[in-house]
Amino acid sequence: MCVRYLGFVLLVWFPGVLHAQIAAQPCRAPNLNGGNFVPERDSYSEGTTLTYSCDSGLKPAVEGWWASSKCQNSTWFPEPQCIDEKACTPLTIPNAGHTENSNGWFEEGHRIRITCDEGYELKNLDATAICINGTWSSVPVCEKSLYACGEPPKIPHAVIIGHRYQEVFAADSKVQYECEDGFTVEGADSKKSIFCMSGIWTEGPTCIRNCGNPPSVPYGVLRTEQWFLKYSCSTFYKLEGPETVFCYDDGTWL
Known part of the structure; x- marks a missing residue:
C-alpha cells in the first residue's frame, strides 16, 4: 500500500521536475561571424544578457553600433547578427506597415512598399522606401485623411462595443454604443450606431433612465x-x- 502510494507520488512529482529542467535550459555561446561579445562563456543561464559589436565594415542587425541579446528558453533573442554596414535595419513608419524580411534586415538597394493604416493616406502619393548605403531614403509619410474621424464622442451612461480603441477612424466607419444597465436609448432600445461622414461623426445616442x-x-x-x-x-x-x-x-x- 505504501509502495504504491510512493510510486504515485514519484509519477506526479517527476514530470514537474522534468518540466522545470527543460524550461531552465541554458543558451550556448552564439555563433557571431564578424563580431565579438561579452561576457565570453561556453554557456549562459536563462535570463543572461550579452552585449556585442561588429568588425569594421559590419554592424549589428539592429539600430546602433553595439547591441544586446537575451537568453530565453535556450535561444538568443534577438539573434546576434553582424551584417554589411550598407544594409538596412527594419524601418518603422508611424501609422503604416510594410512586408518584413525573414532575416530581419534588408540588403542595399532593397525597396519596400508602404501601406498606411486605416484612416491614413500617403503624403505626396509616395509609397516606396529604398535602402541606400545603410539608410532608408525617400521614407513615405502617412498622414490622417481629411475624411477620417477622430475618436468617437464619449456618451454618458454608454460604452462602445465590438470595436477596439483607436484614435483615427476611416471615412464610413461605424461604431455601436450600448447603454449601461438601467438606461435605454430613445425608442426603448439599448444600442445605437453612429457613422463617420466626411470627417464628422453622426449624432450619438442619449441614454435615459429606464x-x-x-x-x-x-x-x-x-x-x-x-x-x-x-x-x-x-x-x-x-x-x-x-x-x-x-x-x-x-x-x-x-
Missing part, C-alpha cells in the same frame, strides 16, 4: 427632462405636492 411609464396625474400637464419629470396643471386646477419627480436607479419615480 423607469417605464411616468406617474399619471389627472388634469396634469407633463414635461420630460431626460431623467426627471415636471408637472403643471390644466386651467382651473392647482398642483398639490411636488411639481418634479425623479427617475431613480431602481427604476422607480419619486
Whole structure:
C-alpha cells in the first residue's frame, strides 16, 4: 500500500521536475561571424544578457553600433547578427506597415512598399522606401485623411462595443454604443450606431433612465427632462405636492 502510494507520488512529482529542467535550459555561446561579445562563456543561464559589436565594415542587425541579446528558453533573442554596414535595419513608419524580411534586415538597394493604416493616406502619393548605403531614403509619410474621424464622442451612461480603441477612424466607419444597465436609448432600445461622414461623426445616442411609464396625474400637464419629470396643471386646477419627480436607479419615480 505504501509502495504504491510512493510510486504515485514519484509519477506526479517527476514530470514537474522534468518540466522545470527543460524550461531552465541554458543558451550556448552564439555563433557571431564578424563580431565579438561579452561576457565570453561556453554557456549562459536563462535570463543572461550579452552585449556585442561588429568588425569594421559590419554592424549589428539592429539600430546602433553595439547591441544586446537575451537568453530565453535556450535561444538568443534577438539573434546576434553582424551584417554589411550598407544594409538596412527594419524601418518603422508611424501609422503604416510594410512586408518584413525573414532575416530581419534588408540588403542595399532593397525597396519596400508602404501601406498606411486605416484612416491614413500617403503624403505626396509616395509609397516606396529604398535602402541606400545603410539608410532608408525617400521614407513615405502617412498622414490622417481629411475624411477620417477622430475618436468617437464619449456618451454618458454608454460604452462602445465590438470595436477596439483607436484614435483615427476611416471615412464610413461605424461604431455601436450600448447603454449601461438601467438606461435605454430613445425608442426603448439599448444600442445605437453612429457613422463617420466626411470627417464628422453622426449624432450619438442619449441614454435615459429606464423607469417605464411616468406617474399619471389627472388634469396634469407633463414635461420630460431626460431623467426627471415636471408637472403643471390644466386651467382651473392647482398642483398639490411636488411639481418634479425623479427617475431613480431602481427604476422607480419619486
